[in-house]
Amino acid sequence: MTEPIEDMPKAYQPADIEAKWYRTWEDGGYFKPKIDPAKKPFTLMMPPPNITGQLHMGHAMYTIQDVLTRFHRLAGDPTLWLPGTDHASIATEVKVLEALREEGLTKENLGREGFLKRAWEWRDEYGGRIVKQLRRLGASCDWSRERFTMDEGLSEAVAEVFCRLYEKGLIYRGDRIIQWCPECMTSLSDIEVEYEEQSSHLWHVRYPGVEGQDVVVATTRPETMLGDTAVAVNPNDPRYADLVGKHVRLPILDRIIPVVADEYVDASFGTGAVKITPAHDPNDFEVAKRHGLEILRVMNYDGVMNELAGPYAGKSASETRRLVAAELERLGLLVKVEPYTHNVGVCYRCGRTVEPITSLQWFVTMKPLAEPAIEAVRSGATRFAPERFAQVYYNWMENIRDWCISRQLWWGHRIPAYYCDDCGTMSVARIKPSKCPSCGSVELRQDEDVLDTWFSSALWPFSTLGWPKDTPDLRYFYPTSVLVTGYDIIFFWVARMIFSGIEQMGETPFHTVMIHGLVRDAQGRKMSKSAGNGIDPLDVIERFGADALRWALVSGVSPGNDLRYSNEKTEAARNFANKLWNAARFVKMNLGGTPGGIGGCELDLADKWILTLCQRTVRDAERHYRDFDLALAAQSLYDFTWNAFCDWTIELSKPALFGGDELKRDKARAILAYVLDILLKLLHPIMPFITEEIYGLLPLPGKHGLLIEADWPVPDAAFDFPGEAARMEGVIEIVRAVRAIRLERGVAPGRRARLDLLPAAGWEDALEEAAPIFERLANAQGVRILTRRDDAPAQAARGVTAAAEIFIPLGELVDIDKERARIGKALAQTRQEIARGEAKLANEGFLSKAPAGLIEEERAKLEQRRAMLAALEAQAEVAG
């Protein structure tokens, strides 16, 4: 304890160093890739968080992206992780409206211009919040390339894509049935509707026949019968065979409507007859198209019935439902009402029940875009990790329907379509035409609607790189390497990026889609603000440090599976960080200056062991990082750090460091420095702050910082000694056995007991060499390596390992009964193992079909067990 250690406190204090290092890295420009045409870049696009967002545990999963980014940067790839934010059309508009409401303002008061001004102000104030918070997590993205989906360039990309698709005939405007949110007053795409189970009723209503019999239909929505334009039955249903082509009378409105036959009707459900309301039900709409039925929309977009609803005009849908049911009852046409549970679609933003309704909207024709996108995954051009998510993707893509892209909102990319009020011509153009291409009128009116927010996100992998301009970034970084995201947005985003990338760039946007699970709370519930079970990552970082949180999120998780988060996990990770910190502190304290290399040192068993494990860990960590198995990388590093380096190597280095032998001391220093150096590099992708800090504190030659040097370790065959490593394992086993015996015997921990070892065949040299290890770690004194069993002390506690028989002459402490019991237990276990081995080796099938190496291993093990058995039997005899 002669070295000053004022720069390393006893406990790791993350708060002090995280901000410092982040600033150093960012200011130094180390997150910016150096474009090198000779090298293949590694590119990741950050899923842009909504500007409405605050950092939550879901975003904390961006750690995965940072781990990949940092690994590849260290491995020498020009690495770009491009960050940005999403304007989140509907979500933001809702938030801004809320703010306005508090001031007593509405959209209508402000007008479009005024509203957009407010929205931009809102964005300027809150839009940067989340990206600042990402810095706290350590996200090493290239902020100089940060993008926002409504940036000028990205907006240009949106208009370009819209026009291209329109010109190809893949975007059209049509009056079709869509999902409508009466709260947000906008259309939604199919996937923006969520379904929740609601208990309701099934009303059975009699429609009197005109030329023939009456028909009873069942409905969950009596109010929509006002818009009925037919009744449908299954063509093969004998009950209604006579009725097809005839008519029934729609109650209340007394409209005569036809009975049609359509395969869509399931004869076994309800009465087998379905009322057809084309304007308010997607299936009915399809039926109407097939049969050329009239489409009557009886509800307005605010959820209020219109004049086509006759006496109910002006009333709300729910009120109308009650009134219609009551009227039917009065007319004696309500056959029965039964309780019924069914799924009701709700808006994914506001939760209000959505109305399927016909409306004039813009759509993308999906089939031609989906086909090559399916092929891209099928061919392996883009692969999913884990692969099972490809199935989810296929499922959706193969059953895809046209995408409703127009929204009746103001915040977003306005649809680049222009209408001439003079001649009625519509033109679609990248920039507003100065006059109508048809009649020359200068009175052009742009479409009022904006695009689905996901339309612009779909272009993210190339719009962020400058497209439609041909930029060096675009040429170098596209297609990207990996997209990392949660399984919840495969449809919203991943699928749309794939077909957009293929359509616009001619190439799939990423080689790999790495899908991760969702962060849940300790009980497995989804974390959410409303449920009050959310944990703020910033609080966690405050308490345990960013590295600990990062570690907790990537370790102990299998790819694609949800993760139950609890602070206990982060606490364990914090403890690991502290362990690393103190190991480094020990090394620093004892290095005494710049250490030498290990090249010229005389290495002993323990040295060769840790060096061998070190090479193995380098190989494993690299492999796991490359395979996206971050949890396995973490596990491997944890074991090596704690159970090998700290528990054994550091302990074993103490005699050399504190002893008088300079050669031994220098060697110990060299080894500690070598291993720690590699360890820091391997750990850096997951724990960037602490590793960088420690690295900076160590007096290593020629170092400038982990991030700067990007010096990823490669396995060194010169320090790989599998034979010696195995010997050391045998030694460790003996140490453990001695400790166990001592504890069991109640030997005072401070007491140094004598230790005699009778080596198993072939272990003599190793044990001779390991004598100091036993003294140090098994608290032994005067270790003797025996050559004959006869030399063993009669009065001793005994044990047997694969490498040796153990004798601890304890004199008065030897308890014959305990001795007998323990030997008996060991005997039984060894006999069992021998029996198992013998059975295996007697099995013809095993001998003829198992790999030769395995058989050899089994034989050797059996040999070893037999030797142990002999030793145990001899001990049992002594013990009586």
Next chain:
RNA sequence: GGUCUGUUGGCUCAGUUGGUAGAGCACAUCGUUCACAUCGAUGGGGUCACUGGUUCGAGUCCAGUACAGACCACCA
């Protein structure tokens, strides 16, 4: 209705091409000079949900069953 996932020690979860089950936390006993009590040593604890199959050998592959969860579809 369809697809997918999970079911491994008290809890949370790992388990890489099939070769006699692991970690963290918790628990028990012991331990305070010499990096770390955010620590050390040692130990107890699992018929790997169930049934059948393939195999010399199955937690691992196949089929089915049960339970839990997710997603898609939405028959009014």
